[in-house]
Amino acid sequence: MKKVLKNCLVVDENLNFEKKDLYVEDGRFVDFAEENAEDVEDLKGALVLPGLVNTHTHAPMSLFRGIAEDVELYEWLSTYIFPREDKLTEEDVYIGSLVSFMEMIKNGITTFVDMYFFQDAVAQAAKDVGIRGVITRGLADISGNGGQKLKECEDFIKAHANDPLIRGGVGPHALYTCSNDYFKEAVQLAHSTDSLLTFHLLESPLEREDYVKRTGMESVDFLDSIGAFDERTIIAHGTHFNEKELDLIAQRGATLSYNPISNAKLGNGIAPIHLALSKKVNVTLGTDSAASNNSLNLFDEIKFGVLVQRAISKDPTVMKMEEVFSMATKNASKPLPFEVGKIESGMLADLVVVNTESLSLSPNEYMKSHLIYSFDTSAIKKVMVNGEWVYDEGFLNVDFHEVMERFEKAVSSLNSRL
Amino acid sequence: MKKVLKNCLVVDENLNFEKKDLYVEDGRFVDFAEENAEDVEDLKGALVLPGLVNTHTHAPMSLFRGIAEDVELYEWLSTYIFPREDKLTEEDVYIGSLVSFMEMIKNGITTFVDMYFFQDAVAQAAKDVGIRGVITRGLADISGNGGQKLKECEDFIKAHANDPLIRGGVGPHALYTCSNDYFKEAVQLAHSTDSLLTFHLLESPLEREDYVKRTGMESVDFLDSIGAFDERTIIAHGTHFNEKELDLIAQRGATLSYNPISNAKLGNGIAPIHLALSKKVNVTLGTDSAASNNSLNLFDEIKFGVLVQRAISKDPTVMKMEEVFSMATKNASKPLPFEVGKIESGMLADLVVVNTESLSLSPNEYMKSHLIYSFDTSAIKKVMVNGEWVYDEGFLNVDFHEVMERFEKAVSSLNSRL
Numbered sequence: 001m002k003k004v005l006k007n008c009l010v011v012d013e014n015l016n017f018e019k020k021d022l023y024v025e026d027g028r029f030v031d032f033a034e035e036n037a038e039d040v041e042d043l044k045g046a047l048v049l050p051g052l053v054n055t056h057t058h059a060p061m062s063l064f065r066g067i068a069e070d071v072e073l074y075e076w077l078s079t080y081i082f083p084r085e086d087k088l089t090e091e092d093v094y095i096g097s098l099v100s101f102m103e104m105i106k107n108g109i110t111t112f113v114d115m116y117f118f119q120d121a122v123a124q125a126a127k128d129v130g131i132r133g134v135i136t137r138g139l140a141d142i143s144g145n146g147g148q149k150l151k152e153c154e155d156f157i158k159a160h161a162n163d164p165l166i167r168g169g170v171g172p173h174a175l176y177t178c179s180n181d182y183f184k185e186a187v188q189l190a191h192s193t194d195s196l197l198t199f200h201l202l203e204s205p206l207e208r209e210d211y212v213k214r215t216g217m218e219s220v221d222f223l224d225s226i227g228a229f230d231e232r233t234i235i236a237h238g239t240h241f242n243e244k245e246l247d248l249i250a251q252r253g254a255t256l257s258y259n260p261i262s263n264a265k266l267g268n269g270i271a272p273i274h275l276a277l278s279k280k281v282n283v284t285l286g287t288d289s290a291a292s293n294n295s296l297n298l299f300d301e302i303k304f305g306v307l308v309q310r311a312i313s314k315d316p317t318v319m320k321m322e323e324v325f326s327m328a329t330k331n332a333s334k335p336l337p338f339e340v341g342k343i344e345s346g347m348l349a350d351l352v353v354v355n356t357e358s359l360s361l362s363p364n365e366y367m368k369s370h371l372i373y374s375f376d377t378s379a380i381k382k383v384m385v386n387g388e389w390v391y392d393e394g395f396l397n398v399d400f401h402e403v404m405e406r407f408e409k410a411v412s413s414l415n416s417r418l
Numbered sequence: 419m420k421k422v423l424k425n426c427l428v429v430d431e432n433l434n435f436e437k438k439d440l441y442v443e444d445g446r447f448v449d450f451a452e453e454n455a456e457d458v459e460d461l462k463g464a465l466v467l468p469g470l471v472n473t474h475t476h477a478p479m480s481l482f483r484g485i486a487e488d489v490e491l492y493e494w495l496s497t498y499i500f501p502r503e504d505k506l507t508e509e510d511v512y513i514g515s516l517v518s519f520m521e522m523i524k525n526g527i528t529t530f531v532d533m534y535f536f537q538d539a540v541a542q543a544a545k546d547v548g549i550r551g552v553i554t555r556g557l558a559d560i561s562g563n564g565g566q567k568l569k570e571c572e573d574f575i576k577a578h579a580n581d582p583l584i585r586g587g588v589g590p591h592a593l594y595t596c597s598n599d600y601f602k603e604a605v606q607l608a609h610s611t612d613s614l615l616t617f618h619l620l621e622s623p624l625e626r627e628d629y630v631k632r633t634g635m636e637s638v639d640f641l642d643s644i645g646a647f648d649e650r651t652i653i654a655h656g657t658h659f660n661e662k663e664l665d666l667i668a669q670r671g672a673t674l675s676y677n678p679i680s681n682a683k684l685g686n687g688i689a690p691i692h693l694a695l696s697k698k699v700n701v702t703l704g705t706d707s708a709a710s711n712n713s714l715n716l717f718d719e720i721k722f723g724v725l726v727q728r729a730i731s732k733d734p735t736v737m738k739m740e741e742v743f744s745m746a747t748k749n750a751s752k753p754l755p756f757e758v759g760k761i762e763s764g765m766l767a768d769l770v771v772v773n774t775e776s777l778s779l780s781p782n783e784y785m786k787s788h789l790i791y792s793f794d795t796s797a798i799k800k801v802m803v804n805g806e807w808v809y810d811e812g813f814l815n816v817d818f819h820e821v822m823e824r825f826e827k828a829v830s831s832l833n834s835r836l
Contacts, residue, residue, distance in 0.1 A: 062780070063781070065780065065781060065784060065787070065788070065792060066781070066783075066784025066785075066786070066787030066788050066791065066792070067784055067787075069739060069787050069790070069791065070734060070735050070737075070738065070739070071734060071735070072734055072735075073734070076734075099777060099780065102777060103777040103778075106777070205732060260729075261725060263729070264725040264726065264728050264729035265724075265725055265728060265734065265791070266734050267728050267731070267732050267733050267734030267735070267736075268732070268734075269729070269732050270729045290792070293791070293792070294787065294788070294791040294792035295778060295791075295792045295794070297794075304722060304725065306683075307679060307682040307683055307722065307726070308682065308725070308726055308729050310682050310683060310685050311678075311681070311682035311687070311688045311726050311729065311730065312729065312730065313685070314623060314685050314686070314687050315685050316488060316489060316490055316491070316683065316684050316685030316686075317488050317489070317490075317685070318685075319488075320488065321487060321488070357818075357819070357822050359517060359520060359521040359524070360521075360713060362480070362483065362517065362822060362825060362826065363481070363483060363484070363825065363826060363829040364826060365484075365829060365830070365833070366483060366484025366485055367484075368484070369483070369484030369485075369487050369712065370483070370484050370712065372487070373484065373487065373683070373711070373712040373713075374483060374484070374708070374711070374712035374713045376713065376715075376795075376796075377794075377796075378794075378795075378796040400775075401775070404775050404780060407780060407781070408780065408781060408782060411781040411783060412783070415783070
């Protein structure tokens with residue numbers, strides 16, 4: 001399939017804007033393509049952004065959006081989340097994922113990294129919406145079945161080795177839900193299959209001392225000893241990394257997924273991103289799930305992510321606009337198995353078309369600032385993934401009303417089974 | 419004019435929801451009205467919220483949205499803002515205000531408190547959009563013309579004493595732009611005309627010591643000595659209030675306008691709202707201007723306002739959902755000359771109609787949480803001010819394309835005059 005998009009105002013990684021035509025062939029941007037009339041679409045000066053990349057989420061958890069607010073992380077997990085997860089069916093996971101992916105696409109997110117279970121259902125939802133993603137099997141052995149989960153994880157990776165939209169990955173949940181041995185097995189699986197590895201680390205204040213008390217070792221030292229930090233690794237949260245640990249992460253080339261809204265909301269603190277950037281750690285952005293955010297909108301993460309660093313440092317010059325935009329786009333391509341996050345010949349054709357005649361983007365002269373500080377996703381007109389339009393003037397690839405009805409029924413039914 | 423709104427899901431100040439019909443007559447909610455077929459509108463279960471109140475803004479400054487990011491407050495004011503303000507025409511102020519009020523209405527804000535100049539132009543823009551507001555003359559005598567400004571302020575107050583939508587107020591800018599004597603005159607004008615008084619106070623970290631150095635007095639002590647804190651007073655920011663000062667503010671019955679996004683963005687710190695609430699200070703929310711926010715969306719202020727308190731305190735139980743919703747609605751009615759912020763017989767008929775079949779409001783069962791933590795203003799369908807629809811399925815009272823064109827031209831022309 002071929003497409004020519006005329007008259008685009010394309011933004012690059014330095015937030016510079018250039019008027020040009022874009023050529024797409026077989027799901028990638030190309031320098032030039034012969035055009036036939038039916039391939040050509042005139043975007044009439046609309047702003048074109050690379051699709052955003054959400055490097056940490058649990059898509060099915062839109063089912064739990066709003067169930068419990070204003071409680072501590074462990075209480076939230078053990079009282080509200082885990083009992084519901086025990087009762088989830090594959091259909092629940094499918095419909096929850098569908099709703100999350102619809103929200104992501106409407107908000108300009110074209111690629112995600114997910115950690116959950118019933119991976120096939122998550123993958124089906126992603127394909128139905130037309131979003132790209134790495135779907136990792138969430139792994140934990142404290143409640144048993146560790147081996148079975150690893151097997152499912154490996155099978156999914158193999159089944160999707162050549163899928164254009166979906167890849168598998170390995171997601172050991174955290175050091176407080178995995179034994180050290182099990183975590184090591186998970187890391188080995190990621191290495192042997194050359195897959196993305198992702199896990200929660202130092203999210204809450206108590207995590208560090210709990211682990212030291214239990215094992216006599218720092219969690220970062222243990223993880224480094226088993227090779228858990230490399231260029232295919234995404235560390236979710238890292239809220240409580242110290243300077244020495246950030247040096248190590250930078251040296252190993254691992255990626256940090258900064259999830260400021262979820263971290264703030266759960267009272268876990270805020271990751272030292274300004275320090276991480278000064279150490280050249282590769283930082284990306286994640287929404288975490290709709291249960292702890294409660295939106296799936298990286299433009300919120302961009303704005304809040306900068307502002308909260310400034311609220312804490314009281315320094316209005318902390319974090320530059322280009323830095324945070326790169327976190328939401330090109331930085332994610334490093335650990336991912338997809339060439340995404342930049343509009344450039346050879347990269348995958350994922351893009352977002354924005355109406356510049358929007359209150360939140362005016363005056364147009366200062367567009368660069370608006371992308372970071374005032375962007376309202378209702379200005380998004382169209383979204384392309386892999387060279388195909390998956391959102392067009394309000395319409396998604398799935399029937400909105402039908403999905404919402406199924407979703408509400410699934411939540412009612414789940415609650416009645418508790 | 420009479421209206422009957424059937425089948426509303428009305429939210430009250432405690433975030434409880436009740437299905438009922440609403441009756442509106444002569445711009446106010448009434449218990450019951452005889453209905454004719456032409457008065458009746460079936461809202462089919464849509465969510466109905468009281469209109470939100472933005473207690474601190476400078477509407478014309480949408481002209482400066484995005485002009486300078488990531489700089490210190492005083493540099494931002496002196497290098498970027500003040501030179502442009504010197505060149506503003508009445509037409510500039512009108513078109514800038516128009517764009518801000520359009521954004522506010524689309525985001526569910528039905529009442530504002532503004533501080534600027536060319537008050538007549540601001541008022542005209544408000545009337546053209548159909549929004550309600552208190553328009554205060556920004557007062558400062560450091561650059562001269564103090565007397566003239568006070569005169570304009572008084573004239574505007576008198577001219578709008580009985581206006582249903584617009585009232586005048588007194589806005590001495592700050593203690594660093596007004597002499598003590600001039601500030602005192604401003605307070606006296608507010609008292610003699612029984613008008614709303616509003617000013618910036620302790621916004622930035624240096625303000626306290628600068629004032630003490632200059633006068634040998636604490637700013638709060640001086641302001642209290644001239645009667646600046648009373649039930650008709652809105653203090654903007656108060657970022658650096660200490661405990662003793664919050665006690666005094668509570669005792670005097672003055673209102674604090676919490677502007678978390680602007681405060682964070684400019685590196686000014688975050689107001690101690692949790693402490694203020696424990697002292698029973700009346701707290702409301704403000705967006706500040708589009709130049710320092712850069713949006714005009716109180717739902718962003720609600721979410722960020724809670725989250726940033728938690729990011730700093732590391733306590734996920736700080737600030738309850740009902741508390742922050744009240745800040746955006748009913749708390750504002752105390753200092754304002756309008757009975758707004760609640761849907762109740764006798765109150766002014768300002769309301770927001772929301773489509774509950776929205777990703778950001780699902781699952782519907784947890785609607786209360788969604789209003790605080792995931793609300794997306796694209797779910798807003800209609801907005802009523804003073805019993806009249808001023809926004810209806812994308813349409814405002816003004817021509818969107820025409821306004822945006824005039825706005826872009828005004829900004830270009832202003833920049834060419836610098």
